[in-house]
Amino acid sequence: MADAVHTLAPGLGDVEAVAVRDGVVVALGSRADARAWSTEATRVVDLGAAAVTPGLVDGHLHPISGLELASGVNLSACVDLDDVRAALAAAAPTGEEGWVSGWALDPNLFGDVEPHGGVLDEACPGRPVFVMLFDAHSAIVSQRALSLAEIAGEQEFGDASRIAVDGEGAPTGLLLENQAMRLVESIMPRATFDERVDQLHGLLRGMATTGITGAHVMDMHDADALDLLEAAELAGDLGIRLRISPMCLPGMTDAEMADLIALQGRSGRRWVVEGVKLMIDGTIDNGTAWLREPDTRGESTDPLWLDPAEYAERVAFLHAAGVPTATHAIGDRAIEFVVRTLAGLPRTGVQHRVEHIETLPDDVLAVFVEAGIAASMQPTHCTHYTRADQTDNWSVRLGRERADRAWRIGDLRAAGVTVALGSDWPVAPYDARASLADAVLRRPALKPDVDPVLPAQALSARQALEGYTSHVFASIGEEGGTLAVGSPADLAAFALDPLTADPDDFAGAEVLMTLIDGVPVIGRERFGPAVVENGEEVSA
Template sequence: MLQRALPTTLSSALSSAPPISGTLPGEIGITTEWEETRMSADVLFTGGPVFTGVGLPLEGMAVSVVDGRISAVVPEAETETLAGPGTRRIDLNGALLAPGFQDAHVHPVGGGVELLQCNLTEAENAEQALAAIAAYAAANPEESWIVGAGWSMDHYPGGTPTRQLLDAIVPERPVFLMNRDHHGAWANTAAIRLAGLDASTPDPEDGRIEREADGHPAGTFHEGAAELFAEVKPEVSPDLVYRGLLRAQEEMLSLGITGWQDAIVGSANAPVPDGTAAYLRAIDEGTLKVHVIGAQWWERGVGLEQIEGILARRDERASSGSAGRFELGSVKMMVDGVAENYTAAMLEPYRDASGHDTCNHGISFIAPEIMREAVTRLDAAGMQVHFHALGDRAVRDALDAVGAARAENGPRDNRHHLAHLQVVAEADAPRFAEVDAVANLQALWATHEDQLDTLTLPFMQDGAERRQYPFGDLVRGGAKLAAGSDWPVSSADPLAAIAVAVNRAVPGYDAPPLGGEHQRLDLATALAAYTSGSAYVNHRDHDTGHVREGYLANLVIIEPNPFEVPSDELFGTAVTSTWVEGEEVYRAGRVPPRTDSM
């Protein structure tokens, strides 16, 4: 999966072959039964195309906002009837007006906290990462542990940095750093010693310890092995979690994201801090500007008995009076790991460095029979299930579970969705539509890059490249699409992900489109996945995800208009203004929208 930030300038032209197109749920026009009051507009957007959430943008239309909602979408010739003395006019000057983005799979609290800790996401190689760690340690002498995240596996041989690298720069204090995909950790000798780990420590069932020749931990800990430090490393304080949430909100608003699904809440045993208390505090203090769906963590070491508590938490939040800002109607099931450490669950075995088959098919964190029963019961109770499924076996098991629920309970409106979808068997692409499961795309990863090309594809079966992130096949199979980032695993920028979805390649990396040009999406489909598609998954398509009368004025301005630039120049588009319920909450200083009063 793509770990590095994408450049905004191009060094080479990318393929311009015609992309494929598709449809999304809830294709609707711009008229509703909402009663238009014809009050004078508080805000009036004119002078640019309007992407309504599906299809191609409308030209020559104006959008009026009254009391935080869209009051009219009308031809620009009619704008004078909507304006009054206090109307604020936004001249788009050719920029695109679109619904606010919604991230259907993100870890904002973890991302925000990591921005406040030892953050390695900007390091472009091992030397820069080590320099950043040393600088952070020097700047924070009072911290008993150096904790943080963001190192990239492809910067180290085999993707496994050693304890000695850390010992050389921080020899006394323990160091514990999650990698960018958060499926592994890097620790120094002091941390390993404090955790009581040595050559006799067995691998946990859900993880693996990289070892030296004598069996001593080498410094890299995959999946559940990272939890061996849980009892000794410092907890993230409630205040830091809260500050992390607000920092994350600031970051995401700057990228045009006006709502999201937090992919892990409700557990102290999950790999990211639980943000539930922080969300509730933000609601009480009036600092949470966006709407959030929390996906409650399915404890993979616990069985069906946890369902009762999950439903109780959902119902308590639903009756709180503030569920429109934060609700708990989803359950996160992590079905497998990730391909680069060979824990993604695969139908065919991984290969070794010599190209020979191993006995390793990855890890299934939840037994398929338990998952089918759990999903059926959750579905019957009106819960959505949000699956982490990377490998083709994990995808099949998740689809089987959704299919079992549908067979038992009949059609329901729970909108179960599978995130990541790195490898999907060809036979399973049409099953999304058959069982009514949404494909939740992390499109930024759908390109050749160092980690995929050096740590993943060489260890998969022949032909695996053409099955990587098969978005085109999913659309042709009739799947509904949503989109998310998985930040802080990689950038939260929706426009960067959309650019990759359209091109299947990134500037500066000399490789053909990943999986073939037939896996590309057209721009309208990719943009819809990040707006109306994610609103559908979040059960917020009744008032967000579209530019439509009566809907909340959650809007973004994008410059230049992405529909007017060549596909290989999409990487240069940016959000210049973000609006939540009619209030401008972000404006880029470099290209502000032109405003005046009428």
């Protein structure tokens, strides 16, 4: 029970009490109703002035590959390159020779200069260093790392990955997109399998502490990803549910495509393989997005798939097999190509989705609406990495007209498009409370002095909550993310009400409980001693 229970169920409204048996919601009502439901075998938990919502579901993140992507020194707090040098030097004690790594580096720290590995050589002379930029689509590496990976200049890849070189053809240390980065990543030491199992458990439990009960996982790059999940569940329940969409990559064979389809439905207790993830372009910050017109540096002119027709063929193949897709599309030309491809598919009820959607023209938004395509967006990408005055790298590359179309979440919702929200961790922090606040504020939570970016695109508090609940389910063609009789008892309880509290206050609000199937992941101590009836634990 709580002062506010937001069911988000159509026609049901808010209540004060939820009854749960065998992991399912069996009744909803007032506190008076709850007293009438109670028996000696009922456990009653009254949270007082708290607010209960359906469990939050992050619509896009990378908890498996992210264990590697987010390794080493977290550089997100660095405000200039001196900070970067100091943080890396502190991680590389004098006299040692091993690898140094970092992540979440903001390219804006380089100013008008393209990111390069020189700063790493200054911080850690003679050491192999690998630092992932915040978008996880690029990295900078030291000269020693280039030497160990035998990178001496440009190379050809099966997609639009690239090794940046100077005027004389020598690599600068900037590696763009996955195939280029893997040249170095593949020779770096990594955590053991057992260490990764422990790390995954810790990461997912951390997510649960912010009210998250589930997530859509947009990767399965690691060859042992399923082994990792199975081993993790042998060690104990995962902290949240995972819906995993493995990657369809350029150049995949028909046999590999058949394998993707064969994986569908493979599952454990709290994870399942559903859907397929594709990427049609890279990122604007790197110059690897796909734009209608070049960016201000003359870049972002090509798709990640060297042959876009191959992408269209693969999507049609998956659609015919009944497999929903989620496609990373950031630039305006990329978004247009994807939504027109999806709009041309037979209307068979398979729900497809587009991820990120960073700069969206009006004519392409209209196709979203007409074709019933869902959107998946990350409020903190806008609020953390762009600025209202458009002096950031993303905005400068696009120019004012295209930057004025940044993350049009409000316009998409107003047009009736289903919009799932998420974090894209490790690109941005996974804390769902801050993401909800950022969606409303259009600036970083807890930073009231920062000007909002295009505030007309702000969501209402209810729309933001729907983006982490009912709209996440609708974006994959499923019902869920509401509290109704018969729904799974996945719940989150907050000390403050996300629909009425000041967003900054809610971003720091205590999460009192998260429940999956009625079982507390966070807040078990609030349940008190277990009540057992006919050999089964009963909760209410």
